[in-house]
Amino acid sequence: MSAETHKKTRPFKVDRDATTWHGRYEKYDLAKEFLISFVVVCILVAGLAVIFGSPDDKPVTVKSWSNADAVDFAQTALTELDNSSPTAVYGPPYNLNGTAQSIGPLSPAKWLGVHHPIDTANDYVLGPLSTLPNAPQVQAAIAEYKSASTSQQGTWTTAYGKAVANATYTDGKLVVPPGDYGPVTTLIAAETAMARSGALDGALLSSRQFYGTDYTKPLLFIANGAYLANLANKQNLAGTQWGMMNETGQYPGQAWLWLYTLWYQVPPMKTSSNADLQVFSLMIVLTALLALVPFIPGLRSIPRWTRLYRLIWREHYKEVEPTDRA
Amino acid sequence: MTIVDPKTERPDQADLDKAAGRPEDADQWTAKIRNSAVEALPPQKLLPDRQPAYVASWIYVFGVTTIAALIVVIGTGLVLAIFGPNWWHVSSTGLFVNSLHMWSVEIFMFAMVIHLWGKFFMAAWRGKRKATWITGVVSFLVSVGAAFTGYLSQQNFDSQWISSQAKDGINSTGAGAIFNVTNFGQMIMWHIVLLPLCIVAIVGLHVLMVRLRGVVTPFPAKGEAPGSESPTVATGEAEVQA
Amino acid sequence: MSTIALMFGTVFGSLIDLNHPGHYIHWGFIQMSYGNLIVIVLMAIVFFAAILIPFKSHKGGER
DSSP states (O other), X not given: OOTTTTOOOOOOOTTTOOOOOOSOEEEOXXXXXXXXXXXXXXXXXXXXXXXXXXXXXXXXXXHHHHHHOHHHHHHHHHHHHTTOSTTTTOOTTTOSSSOOOOBTTBOHHHHHOOSSOXXXXXXXXXXXXXXXXXXXXXXXXXXXHHHSOHHHHHHHHHHHHHHHTTOEEETTEEEOOOOOOTTHHHHHHHHHHHHHHTHHHHHHHSSSOSSOOBOHHHHHHHHHSHHHHHHHHHTTOSGGGTGGGOOSTTOOOOGGGHHHXXXXXXXXXXXXXXXXXXXXXXXXXXXXXXXXXXXXXXGGGHHHHHOTHHHHTHHXXXXXXXXXXX | OOOOBTTTTBOOHHHHHHXXXXXXXXXSHHHHHHHHHHHHSOHHHHSOSEEETTOOSGGGGHHHHHHHHHHHHHHHXXXXXXXXXXXXXXXXXXXXXXXXXXXXXXXXXXXXXXXHHHHHHTTTTTTTOHHHHHHHHHHHHHHHHHHHHHHHTTOSHHHHHHHHHHXXXXXXXXXXXXXXXXXXXHHHHIIIIIHHXXXXXXHHHHHHHHHHHOSOOOOOOTTOOGGGXXXXXXXXXXXXXX | OHHHHHHHHHHHSOSSOOOXXXXXXXXXXXXXXXXXXXXXXXXXXXHHHHHHSOOOOOOOOOO
């Protein structure tokens, strides 16, 4: 069976169909073209690498963060303890303490539920602190906190939260304006000391297994503080700075993400609490449109309307078009 | 025993006939697969040494340049894999190979987008080439995903920031339940195993489709009346919609 | 040994250090790094150059 016997005729749609070529062929060495391209690319890549290198900014650790800004660390640790941090109130996939993003009745994150459970008070503060050896005061503070009522815990943490904003770090100690914070003072002071020693990094990573490759817990903790975001802001990496496209230093970044990050800068996404889902959904629609251009009248006519093809194939048109110029 | 004649450098036809091609074996799956593959893409079509005369513009080199860049990306990635993810942080040679990897990705995306622009303005989907276009768009998307997981696998400040930000977008779609951008182990395995395999498979399919259909013909010239000839219509294609 | 290390260091260390705070253009609501802007402008230049520069292939083909 060949195409000839089943050939059907249908109206020729110039943006959908193409004519069959019965014209001239010319020699074209694909293998040579590939080899030349490959050599050119290698030279270009090697040149760029030799001249510019690549960036490698050192990662932030809980240790480096708490040493650089102990007050920011302490403030963040308190929000983890009292379950008010961004992670604590995130909702799925970390917990059920927050509302997943939605568009109308559609809330896929809610449907998929919790898959990476994080209980910030226990995972970030009480759990690591309970592993400290030779620290009876800390263990007593943990016991006192755990046995107190929820409202009592709230009273302590609210008071401490207001005070720690004005805290200082002097002579290796967190100094908070005096007040009635119950065991919270001991807990946060011990947490800060543990962080500054580096022990908290290890505790957060290996809490479940020795060979950890999942950095979700320590990373979310670090991201809840202002320190990481301040570093990012200085390098124009923040969302409001079109940061998704950027790289650290002066290196070119991911220019191909221009459209994705653009939508975050325009209303209503700019101020919406469902911005992420809205932008993602929009990009899925636009990507589908790109993939389906061949099927979409109007969109698939743009190449013909813009006439750039006359430039690309100008030699061909010179050859086949009647020259009626005198 | 028949030996290949070194002068002609061709296998003996009798030997070939023993191995395959007998009419009585034509019902075998193996024979059917081989025959349909060879019928669709005989060697002259798989690796042609001539092209239609209208294939004469520098814009046509960006497809092969994208593939050349992809080979450099994979090659430098293999070197990074040999020494492990920590190597480029502690060795100046490692940092150099990482630089090669990063810049080859920039060249790869550079060439791919120019190739996309060219193909768009040539309306290269015409004449039953829709699947070629679609596989091209899909390979662009998978490449963006591969680059993304690469950035996440850097184990430095950049990857910390990118993952802590990107998680919100991905979590909002529910995909965060499975695709955890803060899980380095998962992200590096997507980056060096799953996505490269996908890219190579899709790009391979894309190139085979280009060979199958040939390079798209130009829009009809002035004075050309394409309506008078029937465009190439494949066996079994649906009737034209009203 | 140290000479070889020095040679490698010279080649493998970058000649132009881009690890400094970047420069950004602010154009209306658009913000873009100089690095990205250069890449995008280069892409446009290369695209039009590819279309405009004549491509001389071997002539004398047959039908």
